[in-house]
Amino acid sequence: MPAKIRKLVVQVDETLREMGRPVEPPVRRAVALAVIENPCAGRYVEKLDELVAIGEELGELLGRKCVEALGIPGGQAESYGKAAIVGEDGELEHAAAILHPKLGAPLRKVLEKGAALIPSAKKRGGPGTAIDVPLGHKDAAWVRSHFDAVEARVSDAPRANEIVVAVSVTTGGRPLPRIGGLQKHEIKGEDGLR
């Protein structure tokens, strides 16, 4: 069964100046969110395969929405993250089923690469609940300038029987990074860490 999607939301946050200084080029961070019906709401379901399949579908759809909103080829994306907010008749394990087994592969295909783990967050909430989607460099998790978070929400979701699924893709790290660590030009991109 494909996901029953009530709405799709795409948010783009572009930072041009920070602390009186220009950010060049401006950093753009997109978050695409899908509000879906939770097929397992209100009861205990042992096998969560249906949610796993929804995760695979949304990895491609939301990844593509992000890249389209940023107006870049997928390969130019720098960092990514994912998150889910489960309505009150669902359990956190439902979010885990969407996010962890199969969402990553189609998202990485949209971005042409993605050696690093996709950082994630999940919570239970009601309509308007905000979630901080953690971000990390897509090819090397240790790139310190790209440790970041982007806040997202949908004002009327999730209802009790819904799940909000979010994928974020960016064109860069924090606006004025200067705390050292691994730099993006030093990435080897082999093990997903460095």
Add this chain to the structure above:
Amino acid sequence: MIEVRRIYTELEEILHEGGPAPARTLLRGSVAAVITNPFAGRYEPDLIPFMDALQPLGLAMAERLVALMGPHAGAIESYGKGGIVGAGGEVEHGHVWHVPGGYAMRNLLEKRGISTKAIVPSNTKVGVPGARIDIPLTHVNASYVRSHFDTMELGVPGGPASDEIVFFLAMTTGARIHARVGGLRKEEIKGLDGLR
């Protein structure tokens, strides 16, 4: 005079809202600009030059919003606007937006063949970083069209700081999904006075 720090856009596609699936997807888009408030922390008696200086930003935001609506920009049916002034400013600093924000949207839509006789409804307040605001929406050509009374809850995470103002513009492609509370319908618009 105008220093833009951030631009924040949001596009919502409503595919279904309980009951029968709607014949077409409703699009609701918004653009927000976080700018430096040149008057934070002091009283400035004359705000008119600020209002004038904001006109290019209003136009740039309206153009960005129309681009965001993409191929559906020719079907814009309602609009709204607003602002959140950081705590170092006063609500009056946000109300300068009526002319540069409202007229920018109306002029741009008129150029695209969409009649915009109706006032652009608005909401303005003072708020802290992350504050949310409910932007009212009404039909672009006749304020009394009841199916198009709607609201978008908007905000920019982390903005406005005390020396910032966030200005918003919003547009949609239609009525509330499943609108069914009667009143003036869009097919009945006379289009003379902006009201009916």
